[in-house]
Every structure is written in C-alpha cells, then in structure tokens.
Amino acid sequence: MSGAALGLEIVFVFFLALFLLHRYGDFKKQHRLVIIATLLAWYLCFLIVFILPLDVSTTIYNRCKLAVNSSPAESNGSYVTLAPSKQKCFKPWSYIPNGIMPIFWRVVYWTSQFLTWNQLQTIGIAAANTWGLFLLVLLLGYGLVEIPRSHWNGAKRGYLLMKTYFKAAKLMTEKADAEENLEDIMEEVRKVSESIKYNHPLRKCVDTILKKCPTEYQERMGRNMDDYEDFDERQNSYPSEKSLVKLHKQVIYSVQRHRRTQVQWQILLEQAFYLEDVAKNETSATRQFVHTFHSQEPENKIIQYFYTPTVEWYWECLLRPWFYRVLAVVLATFSVIVVWSECTFFSTKPVLSLFAVFIQLAEKTYNYIYIEMACFLTIFFLSICVYSTVFRIRVFNYYYLASHHQTDAYSLLFSGMLFCRLTPPLCLNFLGLTHMDATISHKNTQPTAYTSIMGSMRVLSFIADGFYIYYPMLVVILCIATYFSLGTRCLNLLGFQQFMGDSEMTSDLIDEGKELIRREKRKRQRQEEGENRRREWKERYGNRDDSTRNRVVHTDQKESSFSETSTNRPLSKYTRSNGRTERDRIELLQDAEPLDFNADSVNDDPLESDSGRYQPGGRYLSMSRSKIFDDV
Numbered sequence: 001m002s003g004a005a006l007g008l009e010i011v012f013v014f015f016l017a018l019f020l021l022h023r024y025g026d027f028k029k030q031h032r033l034v035i036i037a038t039l040l041a042w043y044l045c046f047l048i049v050f051i052l053p054l055d056v057s058t059t060i061y062n063r064c065k066l067a068v069n070s071s072p073a074e075s076n077g078s079y080v081t082l083a084p085s086k087q088k089c090f091k092p093w094s095y096i097p098n099g100i101m102p103i104f105w106r107v108v109y110w111t112s113q114f115l116t117w118n119q120l121q122t123i124g125i126a127a128a129n130t131w132g133l134f135l136l137v138l139l140l141g142y143g144l145v146e147i148p149r150s151h152w153n154g155a156k157r158g159y160l161l162m163k164t165y166f167k168a169a170k171l172m173t174e175k176a177d178a179e180e181n182l183e184d185i186m187e188e189v190r191k192v193s194e195s196i197k198y199n200h201p202l203r204k205c206v207d208t209i210l211k212k213c214p215t216e217y218q219e220r221m222g223r224n225m226d227d228y229e230d231f232d233e234r235q236n237s238y239p240s241e242k243s244l245v246k247l248h249k250q251v252i253y254s255v256q257r258h259r260r261t262q263v264q265w266q267i268l269l270e271q272a273f274y275l276e277d278v279a280k281n282e283t284s285a286t287r288q289f290v291h292t293f294h295s296q297e298p299e300n301k302i303i304q305y306f307y308t309p310t311v312e313w314y315w316e317c318l319l320r321p322w323f324y325r326v327l328a329v330v331l332a333t334f335s336v337i338v339v340w341s342e343c344t345f346f347s348t349k350p351v352l353s354l355f356a357v358f359i360q361l362a363e364k365t366y367n368y369i370y371i372e373m374a375c376f377l378t379i380f381f382l383s384i385c386v387y388s389t390v391f392r393i394r395v396f397n398y399y400y401l402a403s404h405h406q407t408d409a410y411s412l413l414f415s416g417m418l419f420c421r422l423t424p425p426l427c428l429n430f431l432g433l434t435h436m437d438a439t440i441s442h443k444n445t446q447p448t449a450y451t452s453i454m455g456s457m458r459v460l461s462f463i464a465d466g467f468y469i470y471y472p473m474l475v476v477i478l479c480i481a482t483y484f485s486l487g488t489r490c491l492n493l494l495g496f497q498q499f500m501g502d503s504e505m506t507s508d509l510i511d512e513g514k515e516l517i518r519r520e521k522r523k524r525q526r527q528e529e530g531e532n533r534r535r536e537w538k539e540r541y542g543n544r545d546d547s548t549r550n551r552v553v554h555t556d557q558k559e560s561s562f563s564e565t566s567t568n569r570p571l572s573k574y575t576r577s578n579g580r581t582e583r584d585r586i587e588l589l590q591d592a593e594p595l596d597f598n599a600d601s602v603n604d605d606p607l608e609s610d611s612g613r614y615q616p617g618g619r620y621l622s623m624s625r626s627k628i629f630d631d632v
Contacts, residue, residue: 006100013043013047017042017043041115056371056372058096059446061366092368139386146388152325157321160275189210273293287313293528331381378434379426382430
C-alpha cells in the first residue's frame with residue numbers, strides 16, 4: 001500500500017473538483033483558459049485538504065522510528081528524539097515513503113501561489129499567510145454558526161416556505177431588471193447592426209457580437225437587415241472599435257445575467273411547489289405523498305419501485321425534519337469544539353485544545369486509522385465552514401457563484417484565487433490546533449513535510465507570538481455577531497433587503513412572493529391540463545385522418561345539440577362549429593380558467609392556519625383582476 005493511498009486521493013480529488021466546476025461553470029460556453037485555471041486552482045486547494053492527514057500519520061510514524069532507534073541522550077541533527085519505546089512502531093496503511101511528500105508539497109504550494117500572487121518575489125511567505133489568516137477568521141466565524149443554523153432551520157417547513165416566498169419576490173425584481181437590461185442592449189446592437197453593413201471593415205466585429213446574442217434576437221435582426229445595400233462614403237456616425245468592444249462586454253454580461261435569472265426562477269418555483277406539497281401532505285390521513293404536478297415525480301421505474309408514495313411520505317413529512325435536527329446538533333457540537341480550540345490552542349501545559357488532546361491520545365497507541373480519520377474530519381469541517389462562505393458571498397453582481405452552470409468567468413477565476421489564498425493558512429491553522437506545528441508545541445520534534453515546505457509563522461517574532469496566537473480568538477466575536485444576525489440587520493438598514501422575520505418589509509415581500517408563486521402554479525396547472533387533453537385527443541383520434549376527425553367531431557356535436565334541445569336548452573350557436581377554426585376556438589374556451597371573483601376569500605395557503613397572520617386579499621385581488629388576461 002506504499003503510496004497507493006496518495007495516488008487514489010489524487011485521482012479522487014481531481015474528479016471532485018471537476019464535478020464541482022461542472023456544476024457551477026459551463027464548459028461549452030466559457031473559455032478554455034478560464035476552465036483550466038479554475039480547475040487547477042480548485043484541484044490544488046482540495047488536494048491539500050485531503051492529503052494533509054496522510055502527512056500527519058506518516059510524520060507520527062517517523063517520530064516513532066526515531067524514538068525506538070535512538071537513546072535518550074541522542075539527537076538527530078536539530079531534532080531531539082524521545083526515549084526508546086518497548087512497543088514496536090506499526091507502519092500506517094497509507095505510509096508515504098521518504099522524499100515524496102516534500103516534493104509533492106513544493107509543487108502544490110508554489111503552483112497555487114503562482115496562480116494567486118503574481119509578484120511573489122516582493123511578498124514574503126509570512127505576509128501571504130498573515131493575509132490569508134485574516135480573511136480565514138472572518139469566513140470561519142460566519143460558517144461555524146450559519147451551517148448548523150441552516151440545517152436546524154431546514155427542519156422547519158414554515159420557515160423555509162416563507163423564506164422561499166421572500167426569495168421569489170426579490171428574484172422577480174432582479175429577473176425583470178435583467179429582461180429590461182437585455183432589451184436595451186439588444187436595441188443598441190440592432191442599431192449598430194443596421195448602421196454597419198456587410199462590406200464595412202468593422203462588420204466582422206458586429207458579427208461576433210451577434211453570435212453572443214440570443215437566437216430569437218439574431219433571427220429578428222437578420223430579418224430587418226438589408227445585406228444588399230452598398231456601403232458608400234455618405235456622412236454617417238459609425239461606432240468606433242473601442243465602443244464595439246464595450247458593447248460586446250455588455251452583451252455577454254446581459255445575456256449571462258438574463259439566463260441566470262431565468263434558470264434560478266425555475267429552480268425556485270420547483271422548491272416552492274415542493275415545500276407547499278410537503279405542508280399539505282403533513283396532514284394526510286392516507287400517509288401517501290401526493291404531488292401537485294406530475295413532473296415532480298421520479299421518472300425512473302427503479303426509483304418508483306422502492307421510493308413509493310408511502311416511503312416518500314414518511315421520509316419527507318416525518319423522518320427528514322428529525323434528520324436535519326440531529327445533523328444540526330452534531331455540527332453545532334463541532335463548532336463549539338473549534339471555537340474552544342481556537343481560543344486555547346496556544347496552551348501546551350496543560351493541553352487545552354481538544355483536537356490536540358485527541359491526536360496525542362491516538363499517537364500513544366499508534367492508531368493511524370483513527371489519526372487520519374480525526375484529522376480528515378477536522379480539516380474537512382473547517383474547509384466546509386470556510387468554502388461554503390465563499391460560495392455564499394455575493395458582491396453585487398460582479399462576484400456571484402451560481403449553480404446549474406450559471407457562474408460567469410470572472411466569478412470562477414475570483415473563487416479560484418480565494419481558494420488558493422485561504423487553503424495554506426487554513427491548513428497551518430489546523431496544524432496549530434492539533435499541536436503538530438513546532439511553533440505552537442515548542443518542541444524540537446520532526447515537523448511535518450507540509451510545515452517544512454510551506455513555512456510557518458515563526459518568520460517574524462511579533463507575528464508568531466502575537467498575531468498568530470491572539471487573532472484567532474476574534475472568531476468568538478464573529479460567531480456571536482453571526483448568531484444575532486448583526487450583519488443582516490446592518491444590510492437591511494442600508495437598504496439591502498434581507499430575510500428577517502420581524503421586519504415589516506420582510507412581511508410585504510413574503511406576501512408578494514406568495515402571490516407570484518400562486519400565479520405560476522395556476523399557469524402550470526393549465527399547461528398540464530392542456531397537455532392531458534391533447535394526449536387524450538391523440539389516444540382517441542391518433543390513427544385517423546383529418547376528414548375522419550371532422551366527421552367524428554361533427555357527429556359528437558350533433559348528438560350534444562340533440563340532447564341539449566331535448567331538455568329545452570337551445571345551443572344553436574355552439575352546434576354550428578363544423579370548421580377547423582371554430583373547433584380551435586371552442587377548445588381554447590375550454591382551456592380557459594373560469595373567473596371566480598370571490599377567490600380572495602378562499603384560503604389555499606398551507607401555512608395560513610399555522611401562522612395565524614391575516615393576509616389582506618384586496619391588494620392582490622385588484623392586481624390579479626388587472627392581469628387576468630396575462631395569466632390566460
């Protein structure tokens with residue numbers, strides 16, 4: 001197994017980084033250099049997180065060999081070894097031969113630093129680690145509280161549904177703004193395309209811009225443009241090449257933003273429909289989960305066989321909330337341990353850092369599997385707290401990581417830069433928590449290969465003895481601020497609308513989002529009803545020609561007219577539909593939803609009875625009446 005674990009993890013981490021990049025990026029539309037640079041940055045950072053536990057177990061094994069093969073008075077170079085032990089040193093299953101890890105860390109570290117620090121010769125390693133630690137504590141303090149709280153709130157369906165309504169109202173505003181911005185940009189492109197004809201020197205630039213436009217706009221501009229008009233020397237104000245470059249950037253940005261809001265709106269609708277279905281099925285007496293739309297049901301027959309409506313009801317309505325609560329408690333326990341260890345890791349006598357206590361206890365028995373699992377879970381939890389915060393950060397519309405292939409190139413490169421800057425200080429902080437760093441343990445024992453290559457905070461004394469030890473204690477203040485949502489309240493006061501249950505603005509946006517979801521649900525229901533009718537029509541008349549269908553429809557209408565006449569109900573104006581246009585009109589009228597002007601008094605909200613809040617209907621009744629034809 002010598003080196004096999006290292007090789008397996010190298011391959012596994014590569015596919016993990018490739019999977020995440022495929023989820024957030026778009027391989028078909030984004031530039032190859034952007035994809036390669038981001039993939040390399042993410043891969044190197046994730047690789048450090050997964051390989052570091054192997055380095056720790058190998059270092060402990062090497063220390064054991066030095067202790068067994070030397071006497072108490074011997075010293076190996078500058079490292080003082082321990083007394084010989086009667087117990088044999090057991091080689092870990094993931095042991096890495098000497099000389100491999102230093103080369104590996106040297107390649108990984110300098111490659112990742114080259115991707116983020118372009119002027120590394122003027123910046124010391126201590127400065128890079130200090131800057132990374134400064135940002136690390138800020139992100140870690142947010143993630144230690146927000147991750148357990150988000151899983152705890154995941155068990156509260158009412159909270160999630162109200163937050164989804166709030167997101168729907170905000171996203172609709174962004175979606176409308178993106179559509180308006182796209183229309184304005186396309187109008188500018190149309191004017192430029194009409195002014196610069198096919199034989200103009202800048203026509204190639206215009207064609208490049210047109211290729212980035214949506215297909216419907218390209219077809220529209222192609223129909224309106226006359227390619228046969230010759231270019232002459234008449235007085236005309238043609239745009240410059242610089243202005244075309246600017247227009248090209250605006251087109252890329254507007255199209256990307258429009259597509260992103262459209263995709264996010266569809267995802268948010270599915271989430272809202274799912275949460276409403278769960279709220280309705282919680283009171284089901286049959287204990288079988290019923291979906292509002294057939295599209296939400298699994299299409300795979302194998303999944304349908306095992307994941308029956310009864311199993312789905314027990315999981316979604318009964319087991320899943322408790323699973324989220326238990327997971328939230330476990331994550332909260334990890335967060336408390338991290339905060340305690342961050343405040344006490346500098347104490348070596350006695351050892352107060354819980355992570356250092358766990359590793360030292362396992363080191364006495366040379367339980368390498370336990371050591372690697374403990375190291376992996378610790379650094380993996382720290383990485384999740386930091387990296388999840390990076391994925392949640394949104395700097396206006398410049399930096400925004402969106403899933404489902406909706407992240408632009410700038411955000412991908414910026415995230416790769418952040419990962420490369422955060423991962424080395426994160427791993428150094430982990431080694432400090434476990435007292436594997438000689439700077440913290442104050443022992444002249446053999447250091448890990450990671451510390452020997454990537455350095456430590458001992459470069460400058462005031463950084464090693466001051467900033468590196470006391471600055472991580474600020475994570476307590478950041479955790480308290482995150483718990484009381486001080487950042488959210490400050491953003492809300494500054495005009496950035498955030499979800500807060502005790503705010504009047506939040507309640508208004510929740511009501512607005514609820515009405516938007518209702519309208520979209522009515523639209524989708526009418527679409528499914530129309531598809532069902534068309535499917536029934538095909539099943540009934542699918543093998544007949546048009547003349548046969550006309551005769552059948554005419555006969556059915558005569559029979560319907562005769563039956564209605566026999567009951568003294570004249571329907572002469574409906575029995576004359578013997579043409580195709582008339583049949584289409586009748587089918588359209590059947591598709592239309594009957595108007596119910598008393599709908600505001602009907603309560604179909606699954607959370608209405610639980611919340612106890614009065615929902616004003618007059619405000620949305622007027623809006624629904626004024627836009628009733630838009631729904632049809």
